[in-house]
Amino acid sequence: MDVYIIIAVVAVVLGLAPAFMARRQGRSFVLWWIYGAVAFPVAIIHSLVLKPDYVVKCPFCGGMTGVGKGYCRRCGYEFM
Numbered sequence: 001m002d003v004y005i006i007i008a009v010v011a012v013v014l015g016l017a018p019a020f021m022a023r024r025q026g027r028s029f030v031l032w033w034i035y036g037a038v039a040f041p042v043a044i045i046h047s048l049v050l051k052p053d054y055v056v057k058c059p060f061c062g063g064m065t066g067v068g069k070g071y072c073r074r075c076g077y078e079f080m
């Protein structure tokens with residue numbers, strides 16, 4: 001029983017890595033966290049090759065940036 005709890009905790013912690021990387025590309029943090037916890041080796045590679053949903057020019061920092069969830073991943077500016 002304890003072993004399963006440890007495995008679950010490790011999976012949840014490991015799952016944070018692809019979740020943070022996917023979030024930088026504008027993807028859902030929670031969905032990628034679950035994905036990372038369930039299938040970490042697949043999710044970590046998948047998150048590394050993720051491309052932003054689309055690229056726009058940020059009006060705040062002026063850089064070209066990929067946004068998915070409506071924020072600039074360079075400066076954090078939120079698009080409306």
Ligand SMILES: [Zn+2]
Nearest residue numbers: 058061072075
């Ligand atoms: Zn910006």
